[in-house]
Amino acid sequence: MQVMTYTEVRSNLKSVCDKVIDDCDSVTIHRRDGDNVVLISExxxxxxxxxxxxxxxxxxxxxxxxxxxxxxxxxxxxxxxxxxxxxxx
Incomplete structure (x- = not known):
């Protein structure tokens, strides 16, 4: 599982989504002022x-x-x- 900042994900959303799907993996989106979010495929x-x-x-x-x-x-x-x-x- 990769950890990325909100800004990194926003700047690379398509490639991050493609990687999550292609690698059957998840990405934890670290938010400075809030709870983290985990991105997984549908x-x-x-x-x-x-x-x-x-x-x-x-x-x-x-x-x-x-x-x-x-x-x-x-x-x-x-x-x-x-x-x-x-x-x-």
Whole structure:
């Protein structure tokens, strides 16, 4: 994460935005007389929102964490969408 002043960002807004998107990174904008601001891409923001939504339900969060544990331990079962919908592979 890069830290830039408000003035630096304002002077180079297009290139700063392009870098944030191209590098999938964020930029902290330091403001002398106020709280800092973090600049991220819209896709990154949407991903964070989705994660927060999915994890806001304790039952869903637990199920997701169990699934991650199964994958990491090699105990996951792989299947196709077609098979789940009652078809054949």
């Amino acid at each position: 896709s990154e923001f949407n991903s964070w929102k989705e994660t927060m939504y999915l994890m806001s339900n304790p039952v869903n969060a637990n199920r997701l964490m169990e699934s991650i544990s199964q994958i990491e331990s090699g105990n996951a079962h792989h299947t196709s969408v077609a098979l789940l919908l009652g078809g054949s592979e």
